[in-house]
Amino acid sequence: MAELAITKRTNEEWLSALSGDEATVANALEDLRVILLRGLKHALNARADLDYDRMDALAEDAVQDALLTIRDKADTFKGNSMFTTWAHKIAVHKALSELRRKRWKDASLDDMLESGSGIGMFRSSKPGPEGQMVRSQTMTVVQDIIKNELTDRQKQAMVALKIQGMPIQEVADRMGMKRNALYKLMHDARLKLKKRLAQEGLTPEDVLRQFE
Amino acid sequence: MKNLISRLFGRNKRTPAHAMGMPPEMLKGLITSLEKTKPIELDCEDIFARLDEYVDAVLRGDDINTMMPDMKHHLEMCRDCFQEYEILVSAIEAAG
Numbered sequence A: 001m002a003e004l005a006i007t008k009r010t011n012e013e014w015l016s017a018l019s020g021d022e023a024t025v026a027n028a029l030e031d032l033r034v035i036l037l038r039g040l041k042h043a044l045n046a047r048a049d050l051d052y053d054r055m056d057a058l059a060e061d062a063v064q065d066a067l068l069t070i071r072d073k074a075d076t077f078k079g080n081s082m083f084t085t086w087a088h089k090i091a092v093h094k095a096l097s098e099l100r101r102k103r104w105k106d107a108s109l110d111d112m113l114e115s116g117s118g119i120g121m122f123r124s125s126k127p128g129p130e131g132q133m134v135r136s137q138t139m140t141v142v143q144d145i146i147k148n149e150l151t152d153r154q155k156q157a158m159v160a161l162k163i164q165g166m167p168i169q170e171v172a173d174r175m176g177m178k179r180n181a182l183y184k185l186m187h188d189a190r191l192k193l194k195k196r197l198a199q200e201g202l203t204p205e206d207v208l209r210q211f212e
Numbered sequence B: 001m002k003n004l005i006s007r008l009f010g011r012n013k014r015t016p017a018h019a020m021g022m023p024p025e026m027l028k029g030l031i032t033s034l035e036k037t038k039p040i041e042l043d044c045e046d047i048f049a050r051l052d053e054y055v056d057a058v059l060r061g062d063d064i065n066t067m068m069p070d071m072k073h074h075l076e077m078c079r080d081c082f083q084e085y086e087i088l089v090s091a092i093e094a095a096g
């Protein structure tokens, strides 16, 4: 019943405990471990979309890893939240990063791009079956802009993110980019597309109507 | 002339997007995200830096729309950050 023994601490108390003597630090980290693990295990196991059969072990590793970061970076805590919220944030990030890494470890960007749903779709616009030969003018404009005016890297990222559903960090790692830079790359693609549609006299709503 | 042809040959009929190479889900997702695209957006690192502050505000019932609209906007745009946000909320609630 270790849970009952946890001392409630204010932010100041957490910070001072973590900068205290060895025993005080160990005691605070142990309390924090129990709190983080209880939250993380529950949160991860409650998600149907995070299908992983060794979730509890993964949560334990993530919390252990988070505690090291928290101990080392406690002085970077800005005090804009509860200290425990900040600590949970670090544990959740570690766990999700690991889950995403495991889930996608065998996925190759090159394979994705070569596959039917890959980059090939941007190269030619094959006519569809007989009954679908007639094209919507609007959709042709949209697809031509995507095909001809976005960069290869923007198209690559789009396939991996939007079609394969790969997490942004995983795509970034494979493209040799930081997560931030990849977000920026896609943001630029959206801005470009938006601007070009406007020049063609189209609003996003006009285009979305094509899907109804 | 083009208009006439398109009227005669039914170009104005809506064609399913999948007839044309790019998967409709991708196009639809992309175009939907254009409606919310802003000239300047926070990136994923900005979100991570302030996610604890944001979540505490949400849990307090603060008016996020007014206080941190850019954070909220990114969470609507970014699947991964949103997942992180949801799991963080759930972890905090479960930890008590």
Ligand SMILES: [Zn+2]
Pocket (backbone or CB within 6 Å): B043, B044, B047, B074, B078, B079, B080, B081, B082
């Ligand atoms: Zn993000």
